[in-house]
Amino acid sequence: MRETREKVQLQPLDHDLAFLDITTEWDLSSSYHDWRPSIAVPATFVPATIPRVIAICNQKGGAGKTTTALELALALIARGLRVRIVDVDDQEASISVWLRYYMDDRPEELRYNLRDLYFNAKVKLSEASYPTDFENLTFIPSFPDLGEVDEKNPVGADTCLQRRLRQGADDVDVTIIDCGPRLGQLTVSALVAADDVIIPVKASSILDMKGVAALQKVVNVVKDTLNPDLRIAAAVLTDFSRSKMTRRIGGSLARAYPDAVILPARTNVKVGEAQLAQQPLRQFAPRETTTLDYDLGARVLFGLGAAA
Numbered sequence: 001m002r003e004t005r006e007k008v009q010l011q012p013l014d015h016d017l018a019f020l021d022i023t024t025e026w027d028l029s030s031s032y033h034d035w036r037p038s039i040a041v042p043a044t045f046v047p048a049t050i051p052r053v054i055a056i057c058n059q060k061g062g063a064g065k066t067t068t069a070l071e072l073a074l075a076l077i078a079r080g081l082r083v084r085i086v087d088v089d090d091q092e093a094s095i096s097v098w099l100r101y102y103m104d105d106r107p108e109e110l111r112y113n114l115r116d117l118y119f120n121a122k123v124k125l126s127e128a129s130y131p132t133d134f135e136n137l138t139f140i141p142s143f144p145d146l147g148e149v150d151e152k153n154p155v156g157a158d159t160c161l162q163r164r165l166r167q168g169a170d171d172v173d174v175t176i177i178d179c180g181p182r183l184g185q186l187t188v189s190a191l192v193a194a195d196d197v198i199i200p201v202k203a204s205s206i207l208d209m210k211g212v213a214a215l216q217k218v219v220n221v222v223k224d225t226l227n228p229d230l231r232i233a234a235a236v237l238t239d240f241s242r243s244k245m246t247r248r249i250g251g252s253l254a255r256a257y258p259d260a261v262i263l264p265a266r267t268n269v270k271v272g273e274a275q276l277a278q279q280p281l282r283q284f285a286p287r288e289t290t291t292l293d294y295d296l297g298a299r300v301l302f303g304l305g306a307a308a
Protein backbone atom coordinates (compact mmCIF):
# COMPACT_ATOMS: atom_id res chain seq x y z
CA MET A 1 0.00 0.00 0.00
CA ARG A 2 1.39 3.41 -0.90
CA GLU A 3 1.51 6.28 1.55
CA THR A 4 -1.74 8.13 2.11
CA ARG A 5 -1.59 11.43 0.22
CA GLU A 6 -3.05 14.75 1.19
CA LYS A 7 -6.58 15.39 -0.05
CA VAL A 8 -6.87 17.57 -3.15
CA GLN A 9 -9.09 20.57 -2.43
CA LEU A 10 -10.81 22.02 -5.49
CA GLN A 11 -11.97 25.62 -5.40
CA PRO A 12 -14.88 27.39 -7.08
CA LEU A 13 -13.73 29.23 -10.22
CA ASP A 14 -13.32 32.99 -10.58
CA HIS A 15 -16.26 34.98 -11.87
CA ASP A 16 -14.28 36.88 -14.50
CA LEU A 17 -13.51 33.91 -16.76
CA ALA A 18 -14.96 33.24 -20.23
CA PHE A 19 -18.14 31.46 -19.19
CA LEU A 20 -20.85 30.99 -21.79
CA ASP A 21 -23.98 33.12 -21.53
CA ILE A 22 -27.11 31.52 -20.14
CA THR A 23 -30.21 31.88 -22.33
CA THR A 24 -33.70 30.44 -22.05
CA GLU A 25 -33.70 28.89 -25.49
CA TRP A 26 -31.32 27.48 -28.03
CA ASP A 27 -31.06 30.22 -30.62
CA LEU A 28 -31.99 29.10 -34.13
CA SER A 29 -33.56 32.36 -35.26
CA SER A 30 -30.63 34.78 -35.51
CA SER A 31 -28.42 34.77 -38.59
CA TYR A 32 -25.53 32.34 -38.27
CA HIS A 33 -23.13 35.27 -38.29
CA ASP A 34 -24.78 36.70 -35.15
CA TRP A 35 -25.24 33.36 -33.36
CA ARG A 36 -23.55 33.20 -29.97
CA PRO A 37 -23.51 29.71 -28.45
CA SER A 38 -24.96 29.68 -24.94
CA ILE A 39 -26.14 27.32 -22.25
CA ALA A 40 -29.87 27.02 -22.89
CA VAL A 41 -31.88 26.71 -19.68
CA PRO A 42 -35.60 26.61 -20.52
CA ALA A 43 -37.95 28.48 -18.21
CA THR A 44 -39.58 25.11 -17.45
CA PHE A 45 -36.33 23.50 -16.27
CA VAL A 46 -36.46 22.51 -12.60
CA PRO A 47 -33.03 22.43 -10.91
CA ALA A 48 -32.06 19.14 -9.28
CA THR A 49 -32.49 18.76 -5.55
CA ILE A 50 -30.25 16.86 -3.16
CA PRO A 51 -29.82 13.92 -2.78
CA ARG A 52 -29.74 13.19 -6.49
CA VAL A 53 -28.75 10.27 -8.71
CA ILE A 54 -27.68 11.17 -12.23
CA ALA A 55 -27.03 8.64 -15.00
CA ILE A 56 -24.75 9.76 -17.83
CA CYS A 57 -25.85 7.73 -20.85
CA ASN A 58 -25.50 7.39 -24.60
CA GLN A 59 -25.00 4.03 -26.23
CA LYS A 60 -22.70 5.65 -28.79
CA GLY A 61 -19.08 5.04 -27.80
CA GLY A 62 -16.86 8.06 -27.27
CA ALA A 63 -19.72 10.54 -26.89
CA GLY A 64 -18.09 12.11 -23.83
CA LYS A 65 -19.89 10.24 -21.03
CA THR A 66 -16.85 9.64 -18.85
CA THR A 67 -15.47 13.15 -19.36
CA THR A 68 -18.88 14.56 -18.44
CA ALA A 69 -19.23 12.32 -15.37
CA LEU A 70 -15.80 13.25 -14.03
CA GLU A 71 -15.94 16.97 -14.75
CA LEU A 72 -19.45 17.43 -13.37
CA ALA A 73 -18.43 15.50 -10.26
CA LEU A 74 -15.41 17.73 -9.72
CA ALA A 75 -17.41 20.91 -10.34
CA LEU A 76 -19.84 19.76 -7.64
CA ILE A 77 -17.21 18.82 -5.05
CA ALA A 78 -15.56 22.21 -5.64
CA ARG A 79 -18.84 23.66 -4.33
CA GLY A 80 -18.74 21.52 -1.24
CA LEU A 81 -21.11 18.74 -2.30
CA ARG A 82 -20.31 15.12 -1.50
CA VAL A 83 -20.23 13.07 -4.70
CA ARG A 84 -20.05 9.36 -5.45
CA ILE A 85 -19.17 8.16 -8.95
CA VAL A 86 -20.42 4.70 -9.93
CA ASP A 87 -18.60 3.03 -12.81
CA VAL A 88 -21.25 1.07 -14.72
CA ASP A 89 -18.94 0.44 -17.68
CA ASP A 90 -17.23 -2.92 -18.12
CA GLN A 91 -14.67 -1.65 -20.64
CA GLU A 92 -10.95 -1.89 -19.81
CA ALA A 93 -10.55 1.87 -20.17
CA SER A 94 -13.36 2.94 -17.87
CA ILE A 95 -13.50 5.73 -15.32
CA SER A 96 -12.08 3.31 -12.73
CA VAL A 97 -8.75 3.38 -14.54
CA TRP A 98 -8.79 7.16 -14.15
CA LEU A 99 -9.82 7.18 -10.56
CA ARG A 100 -7.40 4.51 -9.45
CA TYR A 101 -4.65 7.12 -9.77
CA TYR A 102 -6.45 9.00 -7.05
CA MET A 103 -6.87 6.20 -4.60
CA ASP A 104 -4.99 5.31 -1.48
CA ASP A 105 -5.03 1.62 -2.47
CA ARG A 106 -4.03 0.05 -5.74
CA PRO A 107 -6.88 -1.65 -7.67
CA GLU A 108 -5.53 -5.16 -7.10
CA GLU A 109 -5.98 -4.52 -3.40
CA LEU A 110 -9.65 -3.62 -3.76
CA ARG A 111 -11.67 -6.24 -1.99
CA TYR A 112 -15.04 -5.51 -3.57
CA ASN A 113 -16.29 -3.67 -6.62
CA LEU A 114 -19.56 -2.97 -8.41
CA ARG A 115 -19.90 -6.52 -9.73
CA ASP A 116 -20.16 -7.80 -6.16
CA LEU A 117 -23.16 -5.55 -5.54
CA TYR A 118 -25.05 -7.29 -8.37
CA PHE A 119 -24.01 -10.85 -7.52
CA ASN A 120 -23.44 -10.97 -3.77
CA ALA A 121 -26.23 -9.71 -1.52
CA LYS A 122 -23.93 -9.88 1.51
CA VAL A 123 -21.56 -7.22 0.20
CA LYS A 124 -22.61 -3.80 1.42
CA LEU A 125 -22.52 -0.62 -0.66
CA SER A 126 -20.01 0.89 1.75
CA GLU A 127 -17.68 -2.08 1.23
CA ALA A 128 -17.54 -1.43 -2.52
CA SER A 129 -17.17 2.37 -2.14
CA TYR A 130 -13.68 3.86 -1.96
CA PRO A 131 -12.39 7.32 -1.07
CA THR A 132 -10.26 9.23 -3.55
CA ASP A 133 -7.59 11.86 -3.06
CA PHE A 134 -10.25 14.46 -3.81
CA GLU A 135 -12.06 15.76 -0.76
CA ASN A 136 -15.67 14.56 -0.83
CA LEU A 137 -15.30 12.27 -3.87
CA THR A 138 -15.84 8.54 -3.49
CA PHE A 139 -16.33 5.92 -6.17
CA ILE A 140 -17.51 2.41 -6.80
CA PRO A 141 -15.08 0.85 -9.26
CA SER A 142 -15.70 -1.87 -11.79
CA PHE A 143 -13.62 -4.14 -13.97
CA PRO A 144 -14.29 -6.07 -17.20
CA ASP A 145 -16.01 -8.91 -15.28
CA LEU A 146 -18.88 -6.48 -14.64
CA GLY A 147 -19.99 -7.55 -18.14
CA GLU A 148 -21.33 -10.73 -16.52
CA VAL A 149 -24.33 -8.71 -15.39
CA ASP A 150 -25.38 -8.26 -19.01
CA GLU A 151 -24.47 -11.88 -19.86
CA LYS A 152 -26.01 -13.68 -16.89
CA ASN A 153 -28.79 -11.28 -15.95
CA PRO A 154 -28.82 -12.14 -12.23
CA VAL A 155 -32.15 -12.04 -10.40
CA GLY A 156 -33.19 -8.48 -9.59
CA ALA A 157 -30.45 -6.94 -11.74
CA ASP A 158 -32.68 -4.19 -13.10
CA THR A 159 -33.51 -2.82 -9.64
CA CYS A 160 -30.20 -3.78 -8.00
CA LEU A 161 -28.45 -0.43 -8.27
CA GLN A 162 -31.55 1.43 -7.10
CA ARG A 163 -31.80 -0.75 -3.98
CA ARG A 164 -28.07 -0.57 -3.31
CA LEU A 165 -27.79 3.20 -3.66
CA ARG A 166 -30.68 3.65 -1.25
CA GLN A 167 -28.57 1.83 1.36
CA GLY A 168 -26.02 4.67 1.25
CA ALA A 169 -28.34 7.56 0.43
CA ASP A 170 -27.19 9.63 3.42
CA ASP A 171 -23.48 9.28 2.64
CA VAL A 172 -23.44 11.56 -0.41
CA ASP A 173 -25.34 14.47 -1.95
CA VAL A 174 -24.98 13.44 -5.58
CA THR A 175 -24.36 10.07 -7.21
CA ILE A 176 -23.11 10.16 -10.79
CA ILE A 177 -23.38 6.95 -12.78
CA ASP A 178 -21.03 6.65 -15.75
CA CYS A 179 -22.68 4.21 -18.18
CA GLY A 180 -20.95 2.19 -20.88
CA PRO A 181 -21.69 2.37 -24.60
CA ARG A 182 -24.42 -0.25 -24.47
CA LEU A 183 -28.13 -0.43 -23.70
CA GLY A 184 -28.14 -3.72 -21.81
CA GLN A 185 -29.11 -4.68 -18.29
CA LEU A 186 -26.39 -2.53 -16.72
CA THR A 187 -27.61 0.66 -18.37
CA VAL A 188 -31.22 -0.23 -17.57
CA SER A 189 -30.28 -0.67 -13.91
CA ALA A 190 -28.62 2.76 -13.99
CA LEU A 191 -31.77 4.31 -15.45
CA VAL A 192 -33.93 2.61 -12.84
CA ALA A 193 -31.68 3.99 -10.07
CA ALA A 194 -31.53 7.52 -11.49
CA ASP A 195 -33.54 10.67 -10.93
CA ASP A 196 -31.97 12.38 -13.94
CA VAL A 197 -30.39 11.33 -17.22
CA ILE A 198 -27.71 13.46 -18.84
CA ILE A 199 -26.98 12.66 -22.48
CA PRO A 200 -23.60 13.64 -23.90
CA VAL A 201 -23.62 13.94 -27.68
CA LYS A 202 -20.55 14.63 -29.76
CA ALA A 203 -21.50 17.90 -31.40
CA SER A 204 -19.31 17.05 -34.36
CA SER A 205 -21.09 13.77 -35.13
CA ILE A 206 -24.59 13.21 -36.37
CA LEU A 207 -24.15 9.52 -35.48
CA ASP A 208 -24.41 10.27 -31.78
CA MET A 209 -27.97 11.47 -32.39
CA LYS A 210 -28.86 7.92 -33.49
CA GLY A 211 -27.65 6.72 -30.11
CA VAL A 212 -29.95 9.29 -28.51
CA ALA A 213 -33.00 7.89 -30.34
CA ALA A 214 -32.22 4.36 -29.12
CA LEU A 215 -31.67 5.60 -25.58
CA GLN A 216 -34.97 7.46 -25.65
CA LYS A 217 -36.82 4.20 -26.31
CA VAL A 218 -35.19 2.56 -23.29
CA VAL A 219 -35.86 5.60 -21.12
CA ASN A 220 -39.53 5.40 -22.13
CA VAL A 221 -39.73 1.73 -21.15
CA VAL A 222 -38.07 2.41 -17.79
CA LYS A 223 -40.45 5.31 -17.14
CA ASP A 224 -43.46 3.15 -18.02
CA THR A 225 -42.36 0.36 -15.71
CA LEU A 226 -39.87 0.78 -12.88
CA ASN A 227 -39.06 4.50 -12.61
CA PRO A 228 -41.91 6.84 -13.64
CA ASP A 229 -40.15 9.96 -12.29
CA LEU A 230 -37.05 9.56 -14.46
CA ARG A 231 -36.35 12.68 -16.49
CA ILE A 232 -33.84 13.79 -19.09
CA ALA A 233 -32.28 16.76 -17.36
CA ALA A 234 -29.62 17.80 -19.86
CA ALA A 235 -27.89 17.13 -23.14
CA VAL A 236 -24.19 17.97 -23.30
CA LEU A 237 -22.74 18.87 -26.69
CA THR A 238 -19.20 17.59 -26.26
CA ASP A 239 -16.29 18.50 -28.53
CA PHE A 240 -18.34 21.60 -29.31
CA SER A 241 -17.14 24.17 -31.81
CA ARG A 242 -19.17 26.87 -33.47
CA SER A 243 -20.59 25.44 -36.72
CA LYS A 244 -23.91 25.19 -38.52
CA MET A 245 -24.05 21.48 -37.74
CA THR A 246 -23.52 21.89 -34.00
CA ARG A 247 -26.14 24.61 -33.99
CA ARG A 248 -28.59 22.24 -35.71
CA ILE A 249 -27.77 19.33 -33.40
CA GLY A 250 -28.34 21.60 -30.39
CA GLY A 251 -31.64 22.68 -31.95
CA SER A 252 -32.77 19.06 -32.45
CA LEU A 253 -31.96 18.25 -28.83
CA ALA A 254 -33.74 21.36 -27.57
CA ARG A 255 -36.84 20.35 -29.57
CA ALA A 256 -36.67 16.73 -28.38
CA TYR A 257 -36.15 17.76 -24.72
CA PRO A 258 -37.94 21.09 -24.25
CA ASP A 259 -37.52 21.05 -20.45
CA ALA A 260 -33.83 20.07 -20.45
CA VAL A 261 -30.64 22.10 -20.28
CA ILE A 262 -28.59 22.16 -23.50
CA LEU A 263 -24.98 22.51 -22.46
CA PRO A 264 -22.12 23.03 -24.92
CA ALA A 265 -18.79 21.61 -23.66
CA ARG A 266 -16.40 23.47 -25.92
CA THR A 267 -13.68 21.57 -27.68
CA ASN A 268 -10.25 22.13 -26.24
CA VAL A 269 -6.84 20.60 -26.83
CA LYS A 270 -6.36 20.54 -23.07
CA VAL A 271 -8.92 17.71 -22.79
CA GLY A 272 -6.47 15.35 -24.49
CA GLU A 273 -3.47 16.83 -22.69
CA ALA A 274 -5.16 16.30 -19.34
CA GLN A 275 -5.67 12.64 -20.23
CA LEU A 276 -2.00 12.29 -21.09
CA ALA A 277 -1.14 13.88 -17.75
CA GLN A 278 -3.61 11.47 -16.08
CA GLN A 279 -5.46 14.31 -14.48
CA PRO A 280 -9.07 15.44 -14.66
CA LEU A 281 -9.45 18.56 -16.77
CA ARG A 282 -10.67 20.56 -13.78
CA GLN A 283 -7.36 19.95 -12.06
CA PHE A 284 -5.12 20.17 -15.13
CA ALA A 285 -6.65 23.29 -16.70
CA PRO A 286 -9.03 25.02 -14.31
CA ARG A 287 -9.34 28.17 -16.42
CA GLU A 288 -9.96 26.54 -19.81
CA THR A 289 -13.24 26.77 -21.71
CA THR A 290 -14.36 23.15 -21.27
CA THR A 291 -13.74 23.29 -17.53
CA LEU A 292 -15.78 26.49 -17.33
CA ASP A 293 -18.63 24.93 -19.30
CA TYR A 294 -18.87 21.95 -16.96
CA ASP A 295 -18.58 24.23 -13.95
CA LEU A 296 -21.43 26.45 -15.07
CA GLY A 297 -23.41 23.42 -16.25
CA ALA A 298 -23.15 21.84 -12.80
CA ARG A 299 -24.27 25.09 -11.17
CA VAL A 300 -27.23 25.41 -13.52
CA LEU A 301 -28.27 21.78 -13.01
CA PHE A 302 -28.39 22.21 -9.25
CA GLY A 303 -29.49 25.84 -9.16
CA LEU A 304 -26.28 26.83 -7.37
CA GLY A 305 -25.30 30.50 -7.40
CA ALA A 306 -22.02 31.83 -8.75
CA ALA A 307 -20.36 31.68 -5.33
CA ALA A 308 -19.79 28.51 -3.36
Ligand SMILES: Nc1ncnc2c1ncn2[C@@H]1O[C@H](COP(=O)(O)OP(=O)(O)OP(=O)(O)O)[C@@H](O)[C@H]1O
Binding pocket: 060, 061, 062, 063, 064, 065, 066, 067, 068, 089, 091, 179, 180, 181, 238, 239, 240, 265, 266, 267, 268, 269, 271, 272, 275, 290
Ligand atom coordinates in the same frame (compact mmCIF):
# COMPACT_ATOMS: atom_id res chain seq x y z
N1 LIG B 1 -15.33 18.87 -24.90
C1 LIG B 1 -14.42 18.05 -25.47
N2 LIG B 1 -13.50 18.56 -26.32
C2 LIG B 1 -12.60 17.76 -26.92
N3 LIG B 1 -12.52 16.42 -26.74
C3 LIG B 1 -13.40 15.86 -25.92
C4 LIG B 1 -14.40 16.64 -25.24
N4 LIG B 1 -15.13 15.79 -24.47
C5 LIG B 1 -14.61 14.56 -24.66
N5 LIG B 1 -13.58 14.60 -25.53
C6 LIG B 1 -12.76 13.46 -25.98
O1 LIG B 1 -13.62 12.49 -26.56
C7 LIG B 1 -13.11 11.19 -26.30
C8 LIG B 1 -14.20 10.31 -25.73
O2 LIG B 1 -14.58 10.84 -24.47
P1 LIG B 1 -15.11 9.90 -23.31
O3 LIG B 1 -14.15 8.82 -22.97
O4 LIG B 1 -15.55 10.81 -22.22
O5 LIG B 1 -16.39 9.26 -24.04
P2 LIG B 1 -17.31 8.04 -23.52
O6 LIG B 1 -18.68 8.35 -24.04
O7 LIG B 1 -17.17 7.87 -22.05
O8 LIG B 1 -16.70 6.81 -24.27
P3 LIG B 1 -17.10 5.28 -24.04
O9 LIG B 1 -18.39 5.08 -24.76
O10 LIG B 1 -15.98 4.50 -24.66
O11 LIG B 1 -17.23 5.07 -22.56
C9 LIG B 1 -11.95 11.35 -25.34
O12 LIG B 1 -10.75 11.21 -26.08
C10 LIG B 1 -12.09 12.75 -24.83
O13 LIG B 1 -10.85 13.32 -24.53
Ligand SMILES: [Mg+2]
Binding pocket: 065, 066, 067, 089, 094, 095, 178, 179, 180
Ligand atom coordinates in the same frame (compact mmCIF):
# COMPACT_ATOMS: atom_id res chain seq x y z
MG1 LIG C 1 -16.75 6.15 -20.93
